[in-house]
Amino acid sequence: MSDTQSKILDILKDGAFHSGEALGEKVGCSRTAVWKHLQKLETLGLVIETTKGTGYRIVGGVDLLEESVVTGALSAEANPHLSNINIFQTIDSTNTYARELAEKNSASGSVILAEQQTAGRGRRGKNWVSPFAANIYLSIVWDFEQGAQALEGLSLAIGVAVKRALTAHGVQGVKLKWPNDIYVERKKLGGILLEMIGDPAGHCSVIVGVGLNVSMPASQADAIDQEWTDVTTELQSQQATGADSVLPARNQLAAALISEILPLLSTFQSQGFAAYRDEWQAADAFCGQAAAISTPKQSIAGVVRGVDANGALRLELDNGKIESFIGGELSLRLVE
Numbered sequence: 199m200s201d202t203q204s205k206i207l208d209i210l211k212d213g214a215f216h217s218g219e220a221l222g223e224k225v226g227c228s229r230t231a232v233w234k235h236l237q238k239l240e241t242l243g244l245v246i247e248t249t250k251g252t253g254y255r256i257v258g259g260v261d262l263l264e265e266s267v268v269t270g271a272l273s274a275e276a277n278p279h280l281s282n283i284n285i286f287q288t289i290d291s292t293n294t295y296a297r298e299l300a301e302k303n304s305a306s307g308s309v310i311l312a313e314q315q316t317a318g319r320g321r322r323g324k325n326w327v328s329p330f331a332a333n334i335y336l337s338i339v340w341d342f343e344q345g346a347q348a349l350e351g352l353s354l355a356i357g358v359a360v361k362r363a364l365t366a367h368g369v370q371g372v373k374l375k376w377p378n379d380i381y382v383e384r385k386k387l388g389g390i391l392l393e394m395i396g397d398p399a400g401h402c403s404v405i406v407g408v409g410l411n412v413s414m415p416a417s418q419a420d421a422i423d424q425e426w427t428d429v430t431t432e433l434q435s436q437q438a439t440g441a442d443s444v445l446p447a448r449n450q451l452a453a454a455l456i457s458e459i460l461p462l463l464s465t466f467q468s469q470g471f472a473a474y475r476d477e478w479q480a481a482d483a484f485c486g487q488a489a490a491i492s493t494p495k496q497s498i499a500g501v502v503r504g505v506d507a508n509g510a511l512r513l514e515l516d517n518g519k520i521e522s523f524i525g526g527e528l529s530l531r532l533v534e
Contacts, residue, residue, distance in 0.1 A: 213259025281307030351471025351509025
């Protein structure tokens with residue numbers, strides 16, 4: 199996105215009409231050039247309305263991320279752990295950028311946010327649908343000294359942090375699906391992707407990626423291969439039932455996520471997953487239900503019995519034996 203397009207977007211984000219002449223004066227270009235820039239903004243999925251004699255507007259406005267607003271809303275516990283924050287209009291993947299940052303030099307405490315991802319990734323290489331200025335695409339870099347073994351259960355603990363942030367913003371009924379999904383009523387609300395670089399037995403950096411559906415446009419959701427929901431839908435549903443809820447601004451929700459995750463990362467190496475296990479199990483979306491876990495070679499059915507102290511899934515088999523599963527290539531599905 200060009201600087202001129204960014205300036206036009208910043209003016210139109212309020213959802214009000216602005217004339218082409220006024221826009222041109224503010225950004226330093228002709229009305230014809232303004233019109234061409236608006237056409238390019240429409241390719242981002244923004245709905246721009248044109249009214250003769252009145253001007254242009256983005257229907258409904260657009261809630262853009264702002265560094266000063268995000269940092270200003272961070273908790274006192276999180277602030278000391280933030281080294282820097284980068285917000286991009288468009289990026290291939292926040293996790294990819296975070297990885298490149300960490301590979302160059304120490305980047306612990308770096309936070310990356312984006313309005314849009316062109317190559318967003320979920321777990322097991324799946325595409326993560328990432329429309330412009332609709333959801334939260336967040337990555338955080340953190341350094342650890344004790345290698346992969348000290349990180350067991352980290353993705354589940356991050357799930358607890360995400361649940362805390364959502365609950366604080368009024369989203370009810372948030373559940374956690376092993377090992378990295380955020381659910382409400384069996385619909386996916388978000389996901390977590392952890393990547394490690396460095397020494398598996400010593401100093402390493404972990405990229406914590408969080409994708410959260412906030413106001414997913416239905417027109418963009420055709421590519422999602424499972425039932426999904428978003429924060430706006432859930433809060434509107436709660437309002438319809440009389441629950442007291444306010445639709446969140448993405449800046450505040452992003453700040454809440456960062457405020458929960460950074461302090462967790464700072465103590466996880468010493469506390470481990472044990473500090474979060476009870477909270478995770480209380481929100482287990484599949485606990486006590488028949489499910490099947492798929493490995494690269496087979497599918498194993500049983501009843502979900504929570505997770506162990508290391509975050510491994512506990513599955514009760516037909517013979518009554520409980521077997522534990524952990525690893526990045528496993529997939530868990532309910533048996534209907």
